[in-house]
Amino acid sequence: MGKERVAVVGIGQTKHQATRGDVSMAGLVREAAKRALDDAAMTWADIDAVVIGKAPDFFEGVMMPELFLSDALGCTGKPMFRVHTAGSVGGSTAIVAAQLVQAGIHERVLTVAFEKQSESEAMWALSLPIPFTPPLHAGAGGYFAPHVRSYIRRAKAPDHIGMLVALKDRQNGLKNPYAHLHEHDITFDSIKDSMMLWDPIRYAETCPSSDGACALVIGNESVADAAAADGRKPAWIKGTAMRSEPTLSAERDTVIPLAGALCAADVYRQAGITDPRRDVDCVEMYVPFSWFEPMWLENLGFAEPGEGWKLTESGVTALDGDLPVNMSGGVLCTNPIGASGMLRFAEAAMQVRGTAGEHQVDGARTAVGHAYGGGSQFFAMWVVGSDKP
Amino acid sequence: MVDIRLPESLRGVEPVRSVRTPAQLDYEFTAGDATSRFLKGITEKRIIGQRATPTSRVYVPPRGADPELGAATPIEVEVAQTGTVTSFCVVNLAFYGSVMEIPYTSALILLDGADLSVMHLIQEIPADQVRIGMRVEAVWRDDADIEPTLESIKYFRPNGEPDDPNVRIPGEGHGTGLGSWVGGVAPTEAIIRNPRTGEGGEVR
Amino acid sequence: MVLTRQLDPITVAPLWPDSVSIAALQARAMLDSGKATEADFAEVASRSRRNALDNPKAQLAWDRSAEEVLSEPYTVAPLRRSDCPPITDGAAAVVLAAGDVARSKVDRPAWIRGIDHRVEPIHLGLRDLTVSESTRLAASKAGVADGPVDVAELHAPFSHQELILAEALGLGVDTRINPSGGALAANAMLTAGLVRIGELADRVMSGEARRGVAHATSGPCLQQNLVCVLEGEEA
Numbered sequence: 157m158g159k160e161r162v163a164v165v166g167i168g169q170t171k172h173q174a175t176r177g178d179v180s181m182a183g184l185v186r187e188a189a190k191r192a193l194d195d196a197a198m199t200w201a202d203i204d205a206v207v208i209g210k211a212p213d214f215f216e217g218v219m220m221p222e223l224f225l226s227d228a229l230g231c232t233g234k235p236m237f238r239v240h241t242a243g244s245v246g247g248s249t250a251i252v253a254a255q256l257v258q259a260g261i262h263e264r265v266l267t268v269a270f271e272k273q274s275e276s277e278a279m280w281a282l283s284l285p286i287p288f289t290p291p292l293h294a295g296a297g298g299y300f301a302p303h304v305r306s307y308i309r310r311a312k313a314p315d316h317i318g319m320l321v322a323l324k325d326r327q328n329g330l331k332n333p334y335a336h337l338h339e340h341d342i343t344f345d346s347i348k349d350s351m352m353l354w355d356p357i358r359y360a361e362t363c364p365s366s367d368g369a370c371a372l373v374i375g376n377e378s379v380a381d382a383a384a385a386d387g388r389k390p391a392w393i394k395g396t397a398m399r400s401e402p403t404l405s406a407e408r409d410t411v412i413p414l415a416g417a418l419c420a421a422d423v424y425r426q427a428g429i430t431d432p433r434r435d436v437d438c439v440e441m442y443v444p445f446s447w448f449e450p451m452w453l454e455n456l457g458f459a460e461p462g463e464g465w466k467l468t469e470s471g472v473t474a475l476d477g478d479l480p481v482n483m484s485g486g487v488l489c490t491n492p493i494g495a496s497g498m499l500r501f502a503e504a505a506m507q508v509r510g511t512a513g514e515h516q517v518d519g520a521r522t523a524v525g526h527a528y529g530g531g532s533q534f535f536a537m538w539v540v541g542s543d544k545p
Numbered sequence: 546m547v548d549i550r551l552p553e554s555l556r557g558v559e560p561v562r563s564v565r566t567p568a569q570l571d572y573e574f575t576a577g578d579a580t581s582r583f584l585k586g587i588t589e590k591r592i593i594g595q596r597a598t599p600t601s602r603v604y605v606p607p608r609g610a611d612p613e614l615g616a617a618t619p620i621e622v623e624v625a626q627t628g629t630v631t632s633f634c635v636v637n638l639a640f641y642g643s644v645m646e647i648p649y650t651s652a653l654i655l656l657d658g659a660d661l662s663v664m665h666l667i668q669e670i671p672a673d674q675v676r677i678g679m680r681v682e683a684v685w686r687d688d689a690d691i692e693p694t695l696e697s698i699k700y701f702r703p704n705g706e707p708d709d710p711n712v713r714i715p716g717e718g719h720g721t722g723l724g725s726w727v728g729g730v731a732p733t734e735a736i737i738r739n740p741r742t743g744e745g746g747e748v749r
Numbered sequence: 750m751v752l753t754r755q756l757d758p759i760t761v762a763p764l765w766p767d768s769v770s771i772a773a774l775q776a777r778a779m780l781d782s783g784k785a786t787e788a789d790f791a792e793v794a795s796r797s798r799r800n801a802l803d804n805p806k807a808q809l810a811w812d813r814s815a816e817e818v819l820s821e822p823y824t825v826a827p828l829r830r831s832d833c834p835p836i837t838d839g840a841a842a843v844v845l846a847a848g849d850v851a852r853s854k855v856d857r858p859a860w861i862r863g864i865d866h867r868v869e870p871i872h873l874g875l876r877d878l879t880v881s882e883s884t885r886l887a888a889s890k891a892g893v894a895d896g897p898v899d900v901a902e903l904h905a906p907f908s909h910q911e912l913i914l915a916e917a918l919g920l921g922v923d924t925r926i927n928p929s930g931g932a933l934a935a936n937a938m939l940t941a942g943l944v945r946i947g948e949l950a951d952r953v954m955s956g957e958a959r960r961g962v963a964h965a966t967s968g969p970c971l972q973q974n975l976v977c978v979l980e981g982e983e984a
Binding site for chain 2: 177217294295297298301302303305306309310351352353354355356357402404405406407408409410411412413414415416417418420421424431433454455457459460461462
């Protein structure tokens, strides 16, 4: 299959916080989009198509909000559509945008993902009564806590791993001016002493609820070459993959899901990665609850079964480690759900462009962005590199 | 916060920063054939699952199809009202809309004879004593209060049997978990059953 | 009510305009502009339900004249009940395949020769509601005018919208519009557009049509529109 070479040539994000009361939903997405356009040295008129992503409409109470946001995003007369794959949507949306360019349909696509959780009550929206079943659901934490417990048992992981991840990500977040949480006083003990919300998940091991948006401009080879010639380094997209699996399958492994591994294997194959632990310089993965770092390290082929937590414990995943994970502070610092996946993809691109500021990994040439969503049933990944494929 | 500037005539009027739009809708869900049969069983205090073939997985509650085989599940199977806890969570958090009294323990319970865990409440045991492998039994509402909903089972409680140390955790049947890389090699679709032929499902 | 939540959440949705009233604003604009009459609307309503008599999957099919439709009271003036779609449960699925795979599966694949979609502002005041600029643009990109159009399946939930779409697509008298009955015969809203593509594909695959256009819409008063050109291969 002939695919055009494509690259990220513009990245923008909002300052994320619990309540962005200063902007409407339209203002929020426009803030991120404008920054991405500025970064790409483009105007709205340069954009051929717009792809919008967000998580469930219940979060803000606007059905299909892409319709009303199309005005703010300069979509008039252009193709615009919306992607929805729950929490992984930010990643899936970027992939759809990239594929529109890879397929040669468009030259420059703007893709935007957002969530304005403060407009309503996301935990309630995620725990709507399911017909004919007991009202036991307690948000995403209540759903994922049993999976985390299974992992701890299966991997024989010590209790402090989750706290180490939380500490690392929150400290990384201090270096990221856009991050929602800037917890300067956080310590291992403050995490340990925080309330056990969904045993075994503590409050401090849980992502916040954020307002925020992220935007990318994706261009074809000539657009990216022009950017490079102009001194604006592109992040070349070396592979994209999505996989899904049914939530209610007897065979399903909720701890280390098959679809996640298949997604990783596919994206590595496209990018020519044969040994992810060796070939990848840094990873932004979707870790809304701290324990998902070791779980995904195993699921994405960075560690053997039961060994993921050892990478965390030995500091391999620290910002100055051998395989830095969640340099931006990750979902644990910033979680505008619909945008969270795209923020992972954007951070990977920033790393290989060398524009990650204080959370830059020295010499990062190959980076992985990862997102998952729903009941661990949707996976989206991309590999970006500093060199043209 | 951006300063909102009002015209002179509106001086003294509090600036509008948000609008509140309550919305309410009632839904009536159609249960469909498989769930209807399941719920009818519940009204008789029986737990009915379905399977595609005499040897394929038993799904409880049934959805009418086996997602691995991509096949309809016409065969009804009554499963036991006892089972094993495969994992659980102790919820200490109250939130808007929640009707549960905290703390409560929600558990994934693999009923004897079923191949998919159901989520339900565990009671009659302190939360910190619940464990994976614990044997439990269903406790029903009073007969007069039985309705076609899983809530007709009030909760599950320990049934006194010793723990099952070998409880089958879905997906772990493949040794290390379905999505694990072993020796640096990714799993492939071959380890799940082929939806057309039923082949595959190899154990590594 | 859910469709009301689709409108601008700050200035429009709190007024709770319902979807029929929003469509009626557009119908009124058609009348005021002199582009159509209520009799024209009734003609569309009558023909669509009559066509649906031949569609076993249609929800609403009957044989009543335009005059009979005109004798109905207004639901939301100037729209009558027959100018509006039924409320429908439904689903649709379409299988896509490329090249030789398509040829190996069916004798006469319905080839997608062009497909494009465009969006307009959601605010009704920013648009001329009597035309569909996004449909015209999408039709141009999809190459509708590159050949004769035997059949058009248009996602026009309200009768007046068929007139707007036919003009935007540049359809002439030789084109048969909505032989399935269209969205006026069954409107499972967000799947009704895919149904249009499926209905047209069926007619192309059977050889009944050589080339045709399918259309889908979303948003208030035809805000967003997709145009798909399907063509069969000559034997």
